[in-house]
Amino acid sequence: MMKIGIDKMSFFTPPTYVDMVELAEARGVDPNKYLYGIGQGKMGIAAEAYDIVAMATNAANKILTAEDKEQIDMVIFATESGVDHSKSAGTWVHDLLDIQPYARVVEFKQACYSATAGIQLAMGHLTMHPDSKVLILASDIAKYGVNTGGEPTQGAGAVAMLLSGDPSILAIETNSATYTKDIDDFWRPTYSEFAYVDGKYSNEAYLGTLNSVWDRYKDQFGAQVSDFEAMLFHVPYTKMGRKALLELADEMDETTSERFEKYYDSGIVYNYVVGNIYTGSLYLSLLSFLEQGDEVAAGSRIGLFSYGSGAVGEFFVGEIQAGYKDALLKEDHEKMLENRIKFALEEYERVLSNPVSIDEEGNAALETKHTNAGDFIFAGINEHKRFYKKL
Numbered sequence: 001m002m003k004i005g006i007d008k009m010s011f012f013t014p015p016t017y018v019d020m021v022e023l024a025e026a027r028g029v030d031p032n033k034y035l036y037g038i039g040q041g042k043m044g045i046a047a048e049a050y051d052i053v054a055m056a057t058n059a060a061n062k063i064l065t066a067e068d069k070e071q072i073d074m075v076i077f078a079t080e081s082g083v084d085h086s087k088s089a090g091t092w093v094h095d096l097l098d099i100q101p102y103a104r105v106v107e108f109k110q111a112c113y114s115a116t117a118g119i120q121l122a123m124g125h126l127t128m129h130p131d132s133k134v135l136i137l138a139s140d141i142a143k144y145g146v147n148t149g150g151e152p153t154q155g156a157g158a159v160a161m162l163l164s165g166d167p168s169i170l171a172i173e174t175n176s177a178t179y180t181k182d183i184d185d186f187w188r189p190t191y192s193e194f195a196y197v198d199g200k201y202s203n204e205a206y207l208g209t210l211n212s213v214w215d216r217y218k219d220q221f222g223a224q225v226s227d228f229e230a231m232l233f234h235v236p237y238t239k240m241g242r243k244a245l246l247e248l249a250d251e252m253d254e255t256t257s258e259r260f261e262k263y264y265d266s267g268i269v270y271n272y273v274v275g276n277i278y279t280g281s282l283y284l285s286l287l288s289f290l291e292q293g294d295e296v297a298a299g300s301r302i303g304l305f306s307y308g309s310g311a312v313g314e315f316f317v318g319e320i321q322a323g324y325k326d327a328l329l330k331e332d333h334e335k336m337l338e339n340r341i342k343f344a345l346e347e348y349e350r351v352l353s354n355p356v357s358i359d360e361e362g363n364a365a366l367e368t369k370h371t372n373a374g375d376f377i378f379a380g381i382n383e384h385k386r387f388y389k390k391l
């Protein structure tokens with residue numbers, strides 16, 4: 001059977017971050033709570049010029065060749081930080097990156113889960129159209145607000161994945177298990193700039209959904225944890241994925257448990273310094289595992305748990321492809337993280353509480369400070385129309 005999966009992938013996070021020790025001290029919290037209890041060292045912050053469109057464009061720009069842009073016939077933009085109720089954020093990306101016009105573009109929403117739905121749609125599409133390519137973008141800004149319980153679990157960034165037949169990185173298996181239950185663990189009403197969350201309940205719902213999909217997967221396909229070389233999870237903050245590993249601990253022998261721990265550690269290197277990027281978080285963890293972890297043998301199977309509050313979850317499996325390390329952009333990603341600037345807390349608070357405001361004519365000029373040369377940025381609004389430019 002034809003293999004379908006991730007042929008290329010990359011991520012982007014804005015050039016500014018908040019240091020978690022400084023944040024803890026300002027909030028009168030023991031820094032170890034953030035560093036170890038929650039498991040975050042830095043938190044990516046998106047200044048005005050980096051909205052979800054700009055971040056996704058920058059992520060995808062690193063991987064797409066002119067040939068890819070001719071072959072892409074579908075762009076799926078997964079986000080829960082939408083900038084328009086009607087227009088898909090992907091339409092701007094399609095234009096900015098010069099993707100051929102005979103492509104369909106759509107935006108998907110289901111909290112942090114929707115990029116996984118994008119992968120499933122792409123799988124079916126590529127089965128029917130094996131010579132095409134699908135671009136999946138997962139881009140979000142996680143905002144709970146200053147002095148809230150969720151404040152240390154914010155972040156900003158985008159992951160771009162190019163799916164095709166004969167993938168270079170990870171082939172996705174067709175068997176998966178999904179689960180949906182209408183709950184209110186985390187949500188953001190259309191009138192609210194910030195997310196509402198019942199933190200403890202969201203942790204329980206995440207773990208409950210993991211059990212539901214994992215049990216279903218085992219029942220349907222006769223699997224056990226040791227079938228997998230590694231297990232990766234949605235990582236809203238790095239402690240959450242550790243709780244997920246612990247949840248499966250009584251099904252592991254010592255060797256499996258040690259292996260999973262080791263790979264989990266390599267799978268959170270990026271998440272630890274980027275923070276929560278909602279739809280992209282599982283895929284940032286996958287990228288971190290692929291780039292920062294020891295090389296694993298071709299054919300190794302990786303279990304992946306995707307979770308989106310509200311709530312939908314899916315357990316699915318990827319198969320490592322020979323030579324996958326050569327298809328990655330490890331150095332580029334490390335350089336991007338090294339070159340970031342630490343935001344003073346006042347500046348971070350200003351950015352967080354100051355959504356772009358438009359004048360009576362529907363115009364807004366945006367500041368371009370805290371931007372990197374060469375990046376695509378959100379440049380402003382003209383008669384209610386957003387516009388972007390490349391610096």
Ligand code: COA
Binds near residue numbers: 034236
């Ligand atoms: N040193 C080390 N660890 C410490 C500590 C210290 N000084 N103080 C507290 N901790 C630990 C706690 O023991 C706890 O560990 P545990 O989860 O393993 O029990 C952890 O830090 C968090 O402490 P807690 O008091 O539970 O934190 P909180 O009430 O501030 O809430 C979240 C944490 C994650 C629930 C909150 O930030 C939140 O709501 N985030 C957004 C929701 C979210 O991301 N949900 C995920 C599912 S999608």
